[in-house]
Amino acid sequence: MATATMQQTPLALFGADSLLNDEERAIRDTVRRYVESTIKPEIADWYDEGQIPARALAKELGSLGVLGMHLEGYGCAGTSATAYGLACMELEAGDSGLRSLVSVQGSLAMFAIWKHGSEDQREHWLPKMAAGEAIGCFGLTEPDFGSNPAGMRTRARRDGSDWVLSGTKMWITNGSIAAVAVVWAHTDEGIRGFVVPTDTAGFSAPVIKKKMSLRASVTSELVLDNVRLPGSSVLPGARGLSGPLSCLSEARFGIVFGALGAARDCLDTTISYAREREIFDRPLAGFQITQEKLADMTLELGKGMLLAMHLGRLKDSGDLRPEQVSLGKLNNVREAIRIARECRTILGAAGITLEYPIMRHANNLESVLTYEGTSEVHQLVIGQALTGHAAFR
Structure with missing residues (x-):
């Protein structure tokens, strides 16, 4: 009979931690602890009730330093883009709604004022928004x-x-x-x-x-x-559609990392469940079809992480292009929702309950799949980059 061996987490198989510096790991771990202690014990009830204490959470997230964290000045933390992405991953491991709150605050509303606003607009709004006092x-x-x-x-x-x-x-x-x-x-x-x-x-x-x-x-x-x-x-620095599109590109970057957080939470939960759940007098994790599913999902999660980190380094060096963000958003959200759906099959009926996060993440990712640019739009952005022809009309 097969015996169990030492267990590794999916991203540990890829050596993902070796890609991070000490500051990035510290930021990631701080946000992870917050999500584990404050969000995960409550999120199933918030989801079930269809409401969230957003104003209170905004102040907590402001104290944590994640609101507009990748922006410079005006009370913002001024971290790297990669560190911001890692924070998005941990937030979305809690719930896509939590990451959306932070993403819209920092990468859309705050970024628009920070990049395109007047000095008076920046000084008036950004410090309050960074602290979570104004949403x-x-x-x-x-x-x-x-x-x-x-x-x-x-x-x-x-x-x-x-x-x-x-x-x-x-x-x-x-x-x-x-x-x-x-x-x-x-x-x-x-x-x-x-x-x-x-x-x-x-x-x-x-x-x-x-x-x-x-x-x-x-x-x-x-x-x-x-x-x-x-x-x-009026925002003095924004004229034409390039203004809002520049903000959308910022938000999409956070989603490249964020969607992986939802997928990772599904996969970690599923591996733990499969190891404990017995069927036909043996752990569900010991069946070949289960391991095939887990291996394939781990591959896609790990590849998504490598892609996200590469795009993060490009952004930190000032070399990231919008069509590259489309590559990341298209791939990572598409694979995240596939992982969530496959995880549900391993949990069976338990996978549809709020006792486990699987269906909640899958439902949320249905929205993430289409907001900040649908998959079809990102395919056309990539297609235009490859061919030189715009096919939007």
Whole structure:
């Protein structure tokens, strides 16, 4: 009869820790401890109830230093992009909704102000957002325009020295709890971005309910009904679609790492379950088909980790291109959801319960698969890079 041997974790087989420096390991471990102690004991109930104490968590995450952590100055930690990616991985091992909160705050709302904003906008908003005292959201997607943001119908018109915004945004993470929204709109000067305090008259953010995915995340509609803003609200450094697309590229980078966290949590859980679960008087882990599944999933998780680390080093050196981010987002999310689904087959009926994280991660990854660019959009980005021909229309 076969005997058990010393167990290794999937990423240990790849020697993944050897790719990190001491600071990166310390940041990763700090975020991992927070997720293990604070998030995992509660997340199943939050998911089941369809709500999350986002404001309280934002302050905890601010104290942890992960909000806008890869940005310089204004109360931000100024870490490497790779360290930020590793933090995203640990956060998403807790739940994709938690990583989304951090990603939208730091890589969309904060990054937009940090990169494209005025000095007054940066000084006013970024320190509060880094501390988690003010939550931000990012209004680009509309009910009829997701993959084609250039078609947005939200408009901003000049009225004297003011701007007046009208339109609707959809599927906005953090929208209903945000103190500030970065909103993109068509103007006579092209697409521009605006910093919109959410207590401005005419602004509302109804919560989107009855979700089957990202239930432990605040998702909202933004309604702008003749929202009047001073001229100083416009982002001076962003003109045209390149402004919001630069922010999306930042957020997608975090997803390259984050999705692996969900996959790793599924795989670690499944290996532990298979070792303990007995069937036909022997551990489920001792069957060849089970080991085949575990081996194949480990290969994809490890390859995804190597890809993420390579892209992280490219970003830290200033050499990362948007089409390379598309490579990472397309591959790692696609493989993560496959891992989650395969893990469910090993757990059987137990895999659909909230006692285990498998189905929760799988459901969440359905959203991650399509937000920040669908798989099809990233395939076309890669195709354009390979052929020189844009096939979006």
